[in-house]
Every structure is written in C-alpha cells, then in structure tokens.
Amino acid sequence: MSEAPSRTGDILHMRGIGKEFPGVTALADVDLRVAPGEVRALMGENGAGKSTLMKILSGVYPHGSYTGDILMDGEVRAFSGVADSERAGIAIIHQELALVPQLSIAENIFLGNERTRLGVVDWGATVRAARGLLRRVGLDEDPTTPVSLLSVGRQQLVEIAKALSKEVRLLILDEPTSALNEAESDILLGLLRGLRAQGIACILISHKLGEVVRVADTITVLRDGRGIETMAAGAVDEDRIIRGMVGRALDQRYPQRTAEIGEVRFEVRDWTVDHPTQSGRRMADGVGLEVRRGEVVGLAGLMGAGRTEFAMSLFGGSYGRYVRGGLVKDGTPIRVRDVGEAIANGIAYVPEDRKELGLILGDDIRRNLTLAALRRVSSRTVIDKAAEAVAAAELSARMGVRSRDIYQAAGDLSGGNQQKVVLGKWLFAEPDLLILDEPTRGIDVGAKYEIYLVVRRLAAQGTSVLLISSELPELLGMCDRIYAMSQGRITGQMARGEAAQEPLMKLMTMAKA
Incomplete structure (x- = not known):
C-alpha cells in the first residue's frame, strides 16, 4: 500500500520505508502519513512490523539502517538517534514504562531535561512546571510523590506529561491501555482527544479494537511488514479491521466447544495471604474455589482485587506471606510450599508479565x-x-x-x-492445573485466537484451567464458570449460561463477600 503524496500541512510522511534483519524482511515499502491533531491508529498482528516502524520514526533505528524517507513538515529528516527525534517534537511511550520508581513525579518528568539555574537544578521551578503539566493531563497528584506509589494508569499519565514537557508535536503510544482497567483506559483515551484539540498528533498502537474505533480518526493496517490499507475509523466496524489484520474473517472470536466437565480436580479452601512486607495487609482473604477436570474457570476482578497475588501465592508461595488455607487435589490435601512442589503436584502458572x-x-x-x-x-x-x-x-x-x-x-x-x-x-x-494470568494481554486478535484454541484443546484433554483476565468478553467467551473477586475475596460465581458483564461488574465492585 502506498498512501497519496504528502498533503499540504502534514506533520509526518514516512515514505517507502523498508527494514531488514538477518534473514527477515520486517518492513517493505511502507507509507504512513499523519496530519496535525490527527489520531492515527496503527494496527496489525504481532510481527506485522508496527514496532519496527515506530522505532525507525523515534530514532531507535537510525538513518542509514533502513530504506525510504521520513519527512517532517515536508522536509526530509535523518535522525541519528532518539535525541534527534525528540528535538523534532516526536516522543514515544513504550508498553513497558520508562520511569524510575524511586524518583518523584517531578524528577521523572524532567529527567534528562532538568530545569536549572546557574548550573544547579531549580527545584522550585521544577515542581511548579511539573504541577502545570499534571493539570494538563488531568492528574491531581503532588509532584513530589514517588512514582512507585502511583497506579499503572497514573504512571501512564506521568509519561505523557513527560512527553509534553519536551514540546511534543507527535506522540506515539504503544499499547498504552494494555495494563489498565476500564476506568483508567477511559481517562487516557479522553486525554488523547484533548491532545487532538491542542493540535498534537498521536499514533496509537493497540490491539483493543473497541478503543481504536472510539478514539482514532484513521486506521492504518500492516500485515507481514506491508501496508495493507488505510481507512477512516468512523466508516468501519471491528470485523472489517480484523479482516485487514489477519487476511481472513474470524467468524467467531472464541472457538466453539462442547465442554465435557468431570469431577473436582483442585479445590482451594480458605486461602489467606498477607502482603510480603506489610504485615496484616490481606491480599487474599479466605479465598475458596474449585476447578473440575476439563473445566475452564474464570477469575474476574478490577485492578487491585488480588487476582494475581492469589494466583502467585498458590504457585508455591511465589508471592506474599502464607497465613492459612489448604489445597486439595483429587480429594487429597497437597502441600505447595515452593515452586518445585507446585510443579510436582501438576500446577503451572503463566504470569501476566511474560x-x-x-x-x-x-x-x-x-x-x-x-x-x-x-x-x-x-x-x-x-x-x-x-x-x-x-x-x-x-x-x-x-x-x-x-x-x-x-x-x-x-x-x-x-x-x-x-x-x-x-x-x-x-x-x-504436562500440568493438571494451568493458571493463565492475562494470557492475551498486548497481543493481536489472530494470536489471541490461536491461544484460545490451545486452551480449548487442553480442556478437551482433561486439563483444569484457571483463567484470569481483565477483559470480561474474554472470560464470557472462554469460561464454563466465572468467579468474581474484590478486595482479596471471592464475592460470587456465575455459570456460563447466566454470566453477563453487568452482574459480573456488580460482584467485582462489592465491598464484602
């Protein structure tokens, strides 16, 4: 695909971009064009070339390591590194945030771009400037607060404030909402609309089709390192985008199966775990659940509900301080004091942070x-x-x-x-119980479907699966039964036939079990 020649006033035109690695063509003759104030979504399966294209634009891959041209305001630019790209007004926020947890918000915002006076950091000016940037991104925090005390969603906003401190004109966001709950995602997407009104252009890489359709002006699809098509976001539906990404229609987002569920394989009883360093702070509080042979059981909950902490503590005490509780396999109590014992008892854990x-x-x-x-x-x-x-x-x-x-x-x-x-x-x-913690986070719809097929196949073979996910449609589409968790407690469960998003959300926000 080749977009039309640069329009008058375009802030960016990447023209005929190609990039090769040993034995692999990552990009071939890709064109991308962005206007001031435009939100351009860049979509494609994992390995389609999205990140490679953005690394070229942000200077990670310097001029000379790729073919084609980058034009800013109609002029060819040759970025020798990230600093060159930033001086041109381009900033990239990666999926893995680049903040220093021990430093304050203000220190992180101006790290490498310090506010100085006579060669010394002017802390008063730094804090005042940081406060203004935080207001601009809608974050009501004291600039002296350590970043480690912020939620992931708030850290994302600090990253955007940091980009704005460099007078950014083009902001690149790589899967910005992959680790956020729905409320935090809404705040971030609202901020993108606000930046658009300020004339700041955004390139959004995301696998969440719903949010792309909501916030983007245009969508460019890459497949196998080539541009496939560019379309107006308001004129397409999710199925059309999927066809462009994978080259075929996915008639069902979740593979169909007829569940053959057997007897109870694993039972968790009164599982209680404290925070690893804060004694008395309950992360899992009297959790009880069961998973049957061949069953896919979901665990739903908002960020901070304790889902991951519970799962890691179950996997040989990988998290927290054990207080009480037991685990029963096939009717017999078992001990899982460490990871080795967990594996020996047939338990496997796929973590959310791969x-x-x-x-x-x-x-x-x-x-x-x-x-x-x-x-x-x-x-x-x-x-x-x-x-x-x-x-x-x-x-x-x-x-x-x-x-x-x-x-x-x-x-x-x-x-x-x-x-x-x-x-x-x-x-x-060859586990008997497979715990999957956010198994499809940050991956495309095609790869998601392949993982869903693996899960279905394992369940059909008799493996018990505990699936933790922040995406309720995923839980509803994949699970035979769903438990809801809030504040470290199980607040209820729903069978496949009765489960729906609204009643699950009510359970996920309950204060008490």
Missing part, C-alpha cells in the same frame, strides 16, 4: 520451552542436547511460534510469539 517472569529473554526458544521440565530431556541430571532440540522443535511447531529457528533469542520475538513460548513451556510440563 518478559519479567515468564521468559529468559537472552536465552533461546529451545531452552525457554524445555526449562520447566528438564527431566524430560535429561539423563542422570545431564541434559541431552539432541533430545532437547527435538522436543523444542516439536513444541514450537505445535504452538505455531513464528521464528527463524529454535535457537533465536526469545527477546527477539514479537509479543504474541513470546506468549506462545511461555505457554508452550508449561505445556511441556
């Missing part, structure tokens, strides 16, 4: 896939390299991981393929 907790990014796909069950590729505690390679290759193919080979570093994969590797690692351990 990069920090799920993968060794610098290691290859082969090692990441076999790490949870090295006994299966070892003899007398020595790893059989040939057996490991065969197992990893088979598992990679089974999971549909798109890579050069099994020796590619996990950190070089797209988000969706990284998630497939994390999931594949635990499938290799």
Whole structure:
C-alpha cells in the first residue's frame, strides 16, 4: 500500500520505508502519513512490523539502517538517534514504562531535561512546571510523590506529561491501555482527544479494537511488514479491521466447544495471604474455589482485587506471606510450599508479565520451552542436547511460534510469539492445573485466537484451567464458570449460561463477600 503524496500541512510522511534483519524482511515499502491533531491508529498482528516502524520514526533505528524517507513538515529528516527525534517534537511511550520508581513525579518528568539555574537544578521551578503539566493531563497528584506509589494508569499519565514537557508535536503510544482497567483506559483515551484539540498528533498502537474505533480518526493496517490499507475509523466496524489484520474473517472470536466437565480436580479452601512486607495487609482473604477436570474457570476482578497475588501465592508461595488455607487435589490435601512442589503436584502458572517472569529473554526458544521440565530431556541430571532440540522443535511447531529457528533469542520475538513460548513451556510440563494470568494481554486478535484454541484443546484433554483476565468478553467467551473477586475475596460465581458483564461488574465492585 502506498498512501497519496504528502498533503499540504502534514506533520509526518514516512515514505517507502523498508527494514531488514538477518534473514527477515520486517518492513517493505511502507507509507504512513499523519496530519496535525490527527489520531492515527496503527494496527496489525504481532510481527506485522508496527514496532519496527515506530522505532525507525523515534530514532531507535537510525538513518542509514533502513530504506525510504521520513519527512517532517515536508522536509526530509535523518535522525541519528532518539535525541534527534525528540528535538523534532516526536516522543514515544513504550508498553513497558520508562520511569524510575524511586524518583518523584517531578524528577521523572524532567529527567534528562532538568530545569536549572546557574548550573544547579531549580527545584522550585521544577515542581511548579511539573504541577502545570499534571493539570494538563488531568492528574491531581503532588509532584513530589514517588512514582512507585502511583497506579499503572497514573504512571501512564506521568509519561505523557513527560512527553509534553519536551514540546511534543507527535506522540506515539504503544499499547498504552494494555495494563489498565476500564476506568483508567477511559481517562487516557479522553486525554488523547484533548491532545487532538491542542493540535498534537498521536499514533496509537493497540490491539483493543473497541478503543481504536472510539478514539482514532484513521486506521492504518500492516500485515507481514506491508501496508495493507488505510481507512477512516468512523466508516468501519471491528470485523472489517480484523479482516485487514489477519487476511481472513474470524467468524467467531472464541472457538466453539462442547465442554465435557468431570469431577473436582483442585479445590482451594480458605486461602489467606498477607502482603510480603506489610504485615496484616490481606491480599487474599479466605479465598475458596474449585476447578473440575476439563473445566475452564474464570477469575474476574478490577485492578487491585488480588487476582494475581492469589494466583502467585498458590504457585508455591511465589508471592506474599502464607497465613492459612489448604489445597486439595483429587480429594487429597497437597502441600505447595515452593515452586518445585507446585510443579510436582501438576500446577503451572503463566504470569501476566511474560518478559519479567515468564521468559529468559537472552536465552533461546529451545531452552525457554524445555526449562520447566528438564527431566524430560535429561539423563542422570545431564541434559541431552539432541533430545532437547527435538522436543523444542516439536513444541514450537505445535504452538505455531513464528521464528527463524529454535535457537533465536526469545527477546527477539514479537509479543504474541513470546506468549506462545511461555505457554508452550508449561505445556511441556504436562500440568493438571494451568493458571493463565492475562494470557492475551498486548497481543493481536489472530494470536489471541490461536491461544484460545490451545486452551480449548487442553480442556478437551482433561486439563483444569484457571483463567484470569481483565477483559470480561474474554472470560464470557472462554469460561464454563466465572468467579468474581474484590478486595482479596471471592464475592460470587456465575455459570456460563447466566454470566453477563453487568452482574459480573456488580460482584467485582462489592465491598464484602
């Protein structure tokens, strides 16, 4: 796809952009054009080239490492690095926030761009300027507050305030709402509309189709490193966008199945866990639930409800201080004092943060896939390299991981393929209970569907699945039964036939069980 020549007044025109890595064409003749005050959504499956294109624009990949031209206000620009791009008025906010938790809001906003007087930081001017920027993004916080005390949603707003401090003209947001709840997402999207009114252009990378249609003016779709089409957001529906992204229609967002649910496999009784450092602060308070053989059970809750803390504590005490409670498998109490005991009892946990907790990014796909069950590729505690390679290759193919080979570093994969590797690692351990914590966060609809198919297949084979998700449609589409959690407690449960978003939300906001 090639967009029309630059319109008079366009702030940006990326023209004929191409980028290659060893053995891989990441981008081929891509055009992208943005006008002042326009919100341009950039969509595509993981690996389509979205992040690569934005790294070129933001100077991460400098001029000379790609083909084509970047025009700002009709003039060709050659960015040698991120600082060059920022001086041109371009700022990028990555999915993984780049804030220093120990520093204050004001210090983070002006880090590297300090307000000084006679060579010394002017703290009064710094705080006053930070307060004005916080008002501009609608954040009512003391600028001296440490960033570590803010929610993820508020940290996102601090990142935008930081960008505005550099007199940004073009703001790039990479999956800005992937870790936010619905209320925080609404605030952020409202801010984008406000920036549009100020003439600031935005490029929004997101896999959440609903929010893209709500806030974007135009949508550009990439597929396999090529521009497929650009369309007006108000003139298309979600199904049309999906067809452009995956090259086919997804008639069902969630695969159909006839559940064959057996007896109770796992039961959690009165599970109570305190915060790891704040004694008496309950993160999971008397949680009780059960998962049957072949059943997909959902766990719904707003941010801070304690879902992840509960799941991690269940997985061998990976989080918090155990207070009381028990776990029963097939009618027999079991002990899970550490991760080794959890794995030995057939429990697997796919964390919500795949990069920090799920993968060794610098290691290859082969090692990441076999790490949870090295006994299966070892003899007398020595790893059989040939057996490991065969197992990893088979598992990679089974999971549909798109890579050069099994020796590619996990950190070089797209988000969706990284998630497939994390999931594949635990499938290799052949678990009886698979806990999935936000398994589709930050990945595209095509990769989501592939993961849903894996979950359905596991359930059909008799695996018990506990699915934690912030997306209620995902829980409603995938689960046989859904528990709601609020303030560390289970507040109710609903069967598949009776579950709906409104009653679930009521349970998720209850003060008491």
